[in-house]
Amino acid sequence: MDKRIPVTLLTGFLGSGKTTLLNKLLAQEGMKNTAIIINELGEIGLDHILAQNIESSYIADNMVLLQSGCICCTLSNEMADTMRDLFFKRALQAIPEFNRLIIETTGLADPGPILANLMNEPVIESTYRLDAVVVTVDSLYGLKQLAEHAEARKQVAVADVLLLTKSDLANLEAFNALKEKLISLNGSATQHSIVFGEIDPLMLIDVGLFDSTGKRAEPERWLRAPLKSKLGKGLLPLKPHQDEINSFTVTMPKPLNWSDLKPRILWLCQTYGEKLLRLKGIIHAEDQSAPLAIHAVHFTPYPPTLLEGWDEEEPISRIVLIGKGLDELEIRKALMQV
Numbered sequence: 001m002d003k004r005i006p007v008t009l010l011t012g013f014l015g016s017g018k019t020t021l022l023n024k025l026l027a028q029e030g031m032k033n034t035a036i037i038i039n040e041l042g043e044i045g046l047d048h049i050l051a052q053n054i055e056s057s058y059i060a061d062n063m064v065l066l067q068s069g070c071i072c073c074t075l076s077n078e079m080a081d082t083m084r085d086l087f088f089k090r091a092l093q094a095i096p097e098f099n100r101l102i103i104e105t106t107g108l109a110d111p112g113p114i115l116a117n118l119m120n121e122p123v124i125e126s127t128y129r130l131d132a133v134v135v136t137v138d139s140l141y142g143l144k145q146l147a148e149h150a151e152a153r154k155q156v157a158v159a160d161v162l163l164l165t166k167s168d169l170a171n172l173e174a175f176n177a178l179k180e181k182l183i184s185l186n187g188s189a190t191q192h193s194i195v196f197g198e199i200d201p202l203m204l205i206d207v208g209l210f211d212s213t214g215k216r217a218e219p220e221r222w223l224r225a226p227l228k229s230k231l232g233k234g235l236l237p238l239k240p241h242q243d244e245i246n247s248f249t250v251t252m253p254k255p256l257n258w259s260d261l262k263p264r265i266l267w268l269c270q271t272y273g274e275k276l277l278r279l280k281g282i283i284h285a286e287d288q289s290a291p292l293a294i295h296a297v298h299f300t301p302y303p304p305t306l307l308e309g310w311d312e313e314e315p316i317s318r319i320v321l322i323g324k325g326l327d328e329l330e331i332r333k334a335l336m337q338v
Contacts, residue, residue: 002210002305004129005087007101007118012136013145013152014107017165017197021136022104024197031201032069035086035098039075039105059095071095079103079114080121087127100205101128110151111158112277115297125302130295131208135159139170139193142178146185156182157245157322158278159189160224161204167193185245188224188320209293209305217307219282219293223249223320245277245324250335252317258285258292258304260338265294265301268321268331273299275326281319284312291315 012018025031057065063073075082089095105114111133118124135155138145142164145152156162162182167175179191192203209222252261261283269276279296283304291311292304321331 002129004127005099005101006131006206006208006210007103007128008131008205009103009105009111009114009118009133010136011105011109011111011114011133011155012107012163012165013138013142013149013155015141016107016136016138017163017194018104018107018136020197021163021165021194021199022102022197024199025102025201025204026066026068026070026072028201031205033097033099035071035073035090035101037073037075037079037082037086037101037103039079039103039109063095065096069096071098079117080124083118083124083128087123100131108151110154112154112298115158115278116300120300120302129208129210131206131210132160132204133158134161134163134204135189136163136165137178137182139164139167139175139178143174143181146181153185153245154277154324156185156189157247157324159186160222161207162186162189162191163199163204164191164193165197166195168195186247186322188247188249190224217293217305217310219291219307219310219312222293223280223282223318245322246326246328247320247322248326248328250319250321250332252283252319252338253336254284254315254317255286256283256317256338257287258283259287261285261335264335264338265296267334269296269299269301272323272326272331274324276321276323278322279319281317282307283317283319284315285317294319 010018010022022036059065063071066072073082073086090097105111115130118128118130137156146156164178182189182191192199207221209217209219276296276298281294283292283294285292288306291307293307294304295302319335
């Protein structure tokens with residue numbers, strides 16, 4: 001059983017509706033016992049969240065307890081320091097106990113370094129686990145933002161869940177074109193259309209590797225079957241342009257050993273580094289007692305999670321890679337040589 005606190009990273013380009021969504025989520029009964037870190041530029045981020053929670057009490061300089069029972073704080077300095085501060089105050093009972101954490105980033109944030117920070121600090125990695133990356137996309141201006149801003153493309157590329165906001169205002173042709181573009185950037189992300197931030201929290205939380213109890217692994221849900229584009233694609237992968245974001249899945253040969261694959265994953269991270277936005281996979285290895293869930297961001301592969309008590313009817317090892325200018329042919333060749 002994984003007892004670490006699940007973390008939802010909520011990001012999305014400027015004006016895409018993150019704060020509206022968060023306000024609606026915090027009003028939901030199922031979201032009490034949630035802590036929120038607001039990482040916004042300027043000093044107005046927290047005020048937006050508090051607008052609908054007037055009966056709030058301050059319990060620290062940068063922290064408030066909302067009427068709903070949620071704890072809300074602004075980023076005090078480094079992300080890791082704020083997360084440690086929250087956890088230690090929880091352990092000392094200086095704040096109410098929370099059982100999940102949502103981090104709302106600035107609309108200009110590159111999610112890669114945040115993910116690396118979240119999982120590369122020993123204290124953080126031992127007390128928190130990434131549940132999912134949720135990204136809001138403006139249905140009116142999303143196509144333009146994706147075309148003009150690398151940050152917007154990176155946010156979409158690493159997402160587990162994509163929320164198409166203001167979908168009631170977009171014409172059907174433009175809306176469908178946006179959905180196709182999102183599939184081309186990240187076909188394995190779940191897409192939901194929302195209006196005024198209204199969505200069932202179950203669509204956004206506990207949608208990662210483990211269910212809400214932390215007892216049962218859901219690897220198929222975590223990896224997610226890629227959405228299919230309505231547009232035709234070539235049979236062979238093409239070598240991408242330097243700035244092009246692409247994603248693909250490598251189905252690994254059988255049998256294989258983790259001791260042989262691990263050096264290949266290290267090579268992949270070291271070789272592609274900044275280009276590797278995200279890697280995740282399920283490995284059935286003969287030298288392991290149970291399947292492994294593996295995860296990497298940029299240069300950093302993280303310790304694998306042993307999925308005890310879970311198995312597939314037909315064990316298939318597969319790795320999903322998302323990056324900027326990844327050489328799919330070279331990577332496939334390297335991974336298939338284990």
